[in-house]
Amino acid sequence: MTHTPGIVITGASGRMGQMLIKTVLDSDKAQLVGAIERTGHEWVGQDVGVAMGGAPIGVLVSDDPLEAFAKAQAVIDFTAPKATLEFAALAAQARCVHVIGTTGMSDDEIAALEPASRHAAIVRAGNMSLGVNLLVQLTKKVAAALDEDFDIEVIEAHHHHKVDAPSGTALMLGEAAAEGRGVDLNDVSDRGRDGITGARKCGDIGFTAIRGGDIVGEHDVLFAAAGERIVLRHMATDRAIFARGALKAALWGQGKAPGAYDMLDVLGLSEG
Ligand SMILES: NC(=O)C1=CN([C@@H]2O[C@H](COP(=O)(O)OP(=O)(O)OC[C@H]3O[C@@H](n4cnc5c(N)ncnc54)[C@H](O)[C@@H]3O)[C@@H](O)[C@H]2O)C=CC1
Numbered sequence: 001m002t003h004t005p006g007i008v009i010t011g012a013s014g015r016m017g018q019m020l021i022k023t024v025l026d027s028d029k030a031q032l033v034g035a036i037e038r039t040g041h042e043w044v045g046q047d048v049g050v051a052m053g054g055a056p057i058g059v060l061v062s063d064d065p066l067e068a069f070a071k072a073q074a075v076i077d078f079t080a081p082k083a084t085l086e087f088a089a090l091a092a093q094a095r096c097v098h099v100i101g102t103t104g105m106s107d108d109e110i111a112a113l114e115p116a117s118r119h120a121a122i123v124r125a126g127n128m129s130l131g132v133n134l135l136v137q138l139t140k141k142v143a144a145a146l147d148e149d150f151d152i153e154v155i156e157a158h159h160h161h162k163v164d165a166p167s168g169t170a171l172m173l174g175e176a177a178a179e180g181r182g183v184d185l186n187d188v189s190d191r192g193r194d195g196i197t198g199a200r201k202c203g204d205i206g207f208t209a210i211r212g213g214d215i216v217g218e219h220d221v222l223f224a225a226a227g228e229r230i231v232l233r234h235m236a237t238d239r240a241i242f243a244r245g246a247l248k249a250a251l252w253g254q255g256k257a258p259g260a261y262d263m264l265d266v267l268g269l270s271e272g
């Protein structure tokens, strides 16, 4: 008999929460055992299927994460930084794989995940899609091949509801470019240009964020030199790519030793 891992989705009513619920319900490799929303949210207490406008599925939306995690093997969490930190402690307590898609976490918040990763596997990535993770590796290679005559700019565009900038993906791409160049992104990052900024500093990695309409997520890494430009581009047109990646991570994490992992590990794209 094969064991089908039980999954809890946090932020159930969110754009990603609903996409994740559909993805788990459509999968024969996992089962939905819980859905979490904020205390006071209108979905709490409702059947997930009914809350999503369909038929009941026998799983109620709850605001008690620990009780839900105790029945699960994995938690998929696309919510907000503060919530994700709380879920990390509870997922570790329940020994659940914690897949974190939440972006906008500060360095301190990311560091605060470390104690939880000593008790359970955490897979965290600012973008769970295959295409972006491949683009990360391509960016690193191109940046390593070019010198500072090529200015590097990361340009991202997202829907008007997005609350954090630069996007988690833009930061992954910036990190990859910095790593390829052998520099620390903190030393070369140029964010939020406005007013008399002075000329561009050679070696900087610039970030630009566009917000509008229902753009799912678009990312360019521009390498611009005198007389030529290279543009590496990813365009997401369907949030299902993130949900599929997250479910893959939850399944990959089963039986893995406690620790901090990313999507490059899950997709086998790590370079050792
Ligand atoms: N890593 C990736 O591949 C992707 C990451 N994201 C990130 O996922 C996050 C969520 O994005 P969206 O779904 O668009 O946002 P959203 O605002 O539609 O959904 C967030 C949900 O989390 C819930 N939530 C917040 N605090 C909570 C708490 N303490 N307990 C339970 N639920 C709580 C909210 O009520 C809401 O339903 C963002 O950080 C976004 O950048 C989004 C898409 C892909």
Ligand SMILES: O=C(O)C1=N[C@H](C(=O)O)C[C@H](O)C1
Residues within 6 Å of the ligand: 103, 126, 127, 158, 162, 166, 167, 168, 169, 170, 216, 217, 218
């Ligand atoms: O908020 C979003 O929508 C997305 N967030 C992630 C990010 O910050 O990069 C991933 C994707 O681009 C969609």
